[in-house]
Amino acid sequence: MQDESGKAALGSPAGASAPTAQNSVHLNGHTVTKNGHNPTATPAPQPQFESQASSPAPTPTPVIPREQWGGKYEFLLSCIGYCVGLGNVWRFPYLCYRNGGGVFLIPYFIMLFFTGVPLFLMELSLGQYGAAGPITVWKCCPLLKGIGIGMLCVSTLVCLYYNVIIAWTFYYLGSSFQSPLPWSCEAIANAGLCGNGTTGNGSINKALSPTEIFWNERVLGVVHSEGLHNPGPVRWPLALCLLAAWIVIFLCMLKGIRSSGKVVYVTATFPYFVLIVLIIRGATLEGSLQGVAFYLTPDWSRLANAQVWNDAASQIFYSLGIGVGGLLSMASYNKFDNNVIRDTLIITTGNCTTSFFAGFAIFSILGHMAWKKGVPVGEVADTGPGLAFVAYPEALALLPGSVFWSIMFFLMLFMLGIDTLFGNMEGITTAVLDEFPQLRTNTLHKSLFLGALCFCFYLMGLLLVTDVINQFCQDILDMICHCPPWCGKVLLYFKACWVFCTPFLLLVSEHISINVDICC
Numbered sequence: 428m429q430d431e432s433g434k435a436a437l438g439s440p441a442g443a444s445a446p447t448a449q450n451s452v453h454l455n456g457h458t459v460t461k462n463g464h465n466p467t468a469t470p471a472p473q474p475q476f477e478s479q480a481s482s483p484a485p486t487p488t489p490v491i492p493r494e495q496w497g498g499k500y501e502f503l504l505s506c507i508g509y510c511v512g513l514g515n516v517w518r519f520p521y522l523c524y525r526n527g528g529g530v531f532l533i534p535y536f537i538m539l540f541f542t543g544v545p546l547f548l549m550e551l552s553l554g555q556y557g558a559a560g561p562i563t564v565w566k567c568c569p570l571l572k573g574i575g576i577g578m579l580c581v582s583t584l585v586c587l588y589y590n591v592i593i594a595w596t597f598y599y600l601g602s603s604f605q606s607p608l609p610w611s612c613e614a615i616a617n618a619g620l621c622g623n624g625t626t627g628n629g630s631i632n633k634a635l636s637p638t639e640i641f642w643n644e645r646v647l648g649v650v651h652s653e654g655l656h657n658p659g660p661v662r663w664p665l666a667l668c669l670l671a672a673w674i675v676i677f678l679c680m681l682k683g684i685r686s687s688g689k690v691v692y693v694t695a696t697f698p699y700f701v702l703i704v705l706i707i708r709g710a711t712l713e714g715s716l717q718g719v720a721f722y723l724t725p726d727w728s729r730l731a732n733a734q735v736w737n738d739a740a741s742q743i744f745y746s747l748g749i750g751v752g753g754l755l756s757m758a759s760y761n762k763f764d765n766n767v768i769r770d771t772l773i774i775t776t777g778n779c780t781t782s783f784f785a786g787f788a789i790f791s792i793l794g795h796m797a798w799k800k801g802v803p804v805g806e807v808a809d810t811g812p813g814l815a816f817v818a819y820p821e822a823l824a825l826l827p828g829s830v831f832w833s834i835m836f837f838l839m840l841f842m843l844g845i846d847t848l849f850g851n852m853e854g855i856t857t858a859v860l861d862e863f864p865q866l867r868t869n870t871l872h873k874s875l876f877l878g879a880l881c882f883c884f885y886l887m888g889l890l891l892v893t894d895v896i897n898q899f900c901q902d903i904l905d906m907i908c909h910c911p912p913w914c915g916k917v918l919l920y921f922k923a924c925w926v927f928c929t930p931f932l933l934l935v936s937e938h939i940s941i942n943v944d945i946c947c
Contacts, residue, residue: 493558493867494683495760501688503770505757508695508846510747510778513592516843517814519746520786522738524722527729532783534730534739539779542929543743548771550749554758555767560857561752564759575858578752582854585751586884589851590672591891593844595816596837597668598646603833610641611824638821646816665892670885675845677881680852681874684760687849694842699781701839702788708832709791718794721804722786746778753850756857789819796822815840855880 496502523531557564562575607613612621617637635643648662679690709715729735748754758767790804796818797804807818823832856877860866866873 493760494685495762496684497688499765499770501684501691502757502761502765503773504691504695505684505688505846505849506754506770506774507777508691508843509753509757509850510774510847511695511698511781512746512748512843512847513815513840514742514745515778515782516785516789516840517812519742519782520722520789521814522742523786524790526732526735526738527726528722528724530725530727530729531735531739534736535742536779538736538740538743539775542740543747543749544771544775545929546749547747547754547775548768550754551758551767551771554755555761555763555765558759558763560756560759560861561854562858563861564755575752578750578755579855579858581751582753582851583884585851586848586855587888588891589844589848590676590884591665591669591888592812593672593841593848594665594669594888594892595646595812596840596844597671598665599816599820600834600837600841601668603830603837606830608820608824608829608833609645610638610820611829612637613824636817636821638817638824642812642816660893661889662892666889669888669892673881673885673888676848676852677878679845680849680856680877683856683873684757684853687853691846691849694846697842698839701835702781702785704835705788705832706784706791708826709788709795712791712795712826714794714796714798715791716794717798718790718792718804719787721794722790742782746782747775748847748850751851752854752858756854757850759857789814792822792826793818796825799825852880 496505523529553564554560557567559566560575561578562572565572565575602609609616611617614637617640620635620637620640646665678686680687709718744750761767793807794804797807800807807822819836820833823829823836826832859876860873866876
């Protein structure tokens with residue numbers, strides 16, 4: 428017989444057979460046995476000695492109930508939102524055209540199927556089976572607990588700089604409500620710049636475009652810093668945007684996955700709506716085909732370049748968010764019998780497909796800008812922050828209804844960043860709550876912990892919105908259940924990858940990377 432918490436009552440047969448039942452009860456609260464039978468169905472043997480029965484029984488450790496996702500779609504959308512981030516929009520298209528256009532998809536999908544997908548499944552499975560965060564889950568092998576601590580450190584660093592990028596999108600989003608856009612040639616302050624021609628003539632003192640001036644001076648303030656010895660004051664407009672971003676994160680995660688699981692229904696789906704609208708709008712513009720051709724034109728000779736394969740592997744790890752702890756933490760809130768293989772295939776396929784189609788939305792509009800300026804597409808294409816905050820805003824400013832398109836674009840970037848940050852913050856909070864489970868039972872203490880964590884991250888993030896740090900950031904471009912029968916057959920493929928393919932390709936990739944660095 429059992430009480431309401433699911434633990435065997437003292438004095439009952441199940442309670443007497445605690446050593447046997449202990450091996451059958453999973454951390455998630457599900458009873459699992461090798462033969463599929465309930466362990467309480469068979470009476471336990473009676474104790475042989477009366478003295479043992481009369482001895483006081485040890486007090487059982489109370490099991491604190493763990494949250495679970497409200498539905499399978501919440502977990503899927505949370506993982507898709509975590510994986511589909513800013514890198515899908517501003518990094519993958521650039522890597523694609525730089526590394527041979529459509530040819531880059533060959534090493535990209537090879538790395539996806541033989542390294543990305545197997546490791547993705549391994550991390551989800553570890554979190555779901557262990558029902559614990561990135562630190563506590565290694566109780567099965569305490570020697571590896573340092574891996575979880577390393578995941579926690581990486582997640583902390585990612586949260587610090589990633590929310591600064593979200594603060595930039597906040598600043599641009601607020602500026603997008605001005606008509607005309609402050610970085611467009613129609614703005615009165617930029618009339619002299621555009622009238623003098625800002626494309627330059629190849630000289631060293633090349634004139635900057637209005638979008639570059641807005642990005643360098645009004646957003647980053649890089650012209651106001653002399654170097655690391657003079658960081659300059661905090662840029663308060665960005666500091667307020669950063670504060671707003673952390674407040675949004677705090678409110679969305681206040682109730683854990685019960686609140687963030689509902690938010691992702693909007694934040695994970697809205698970017699797809701914007702991408703579809705941008706693709707349709709870009710297809711109607713003059714010069715869009717020139718941009719798409721630049722994006723996908725194959726250069727088969729690039730397959731012989733080791734750097735192409737290295738870029739493909741790094742993009743897979745960067746995009747899927749493997750090894751940071753976010754995936755493991757989100758999977759720990761799944762039901763024990765959730766079909767993790769199905770989820771892995773859906774999430775990884777959706778993530779990489781999004782990267783590919785985002786290139787059409789980006790390069791169709793960049794092709795129009797190149798056509799309007801009369802220059803090759805390569806002169807207007809860029810990567811990282813240069814694409815999201817300079818090249819693409821300049822292209823949007825040339826469109827009719829530029830204010831609307833700018834608001835849509837930066838709102839999309841904001842939601843892409845928020846979703847990714849949810850996963851990283853979940854990895855940190857889950858690790859701490861698993862180490863101090865009493866916080867889960869006290870809503871006030873849990874809220875205070877989350878608030879203190881967000882506030883500390885905000886204070887540390889202020890260092891990244893000074894003049895000198897933003898000048899440094901400008902130079903960094905690429906930092907940024909029950910299974911159906913087919914699941915058993917698919918697992919053979921993943922076992923082969925875990926045992927042979929994935930380690931071999933990782934070693935080869937590392938060897939190639941070292942050789943490339945030596946040669947360069």
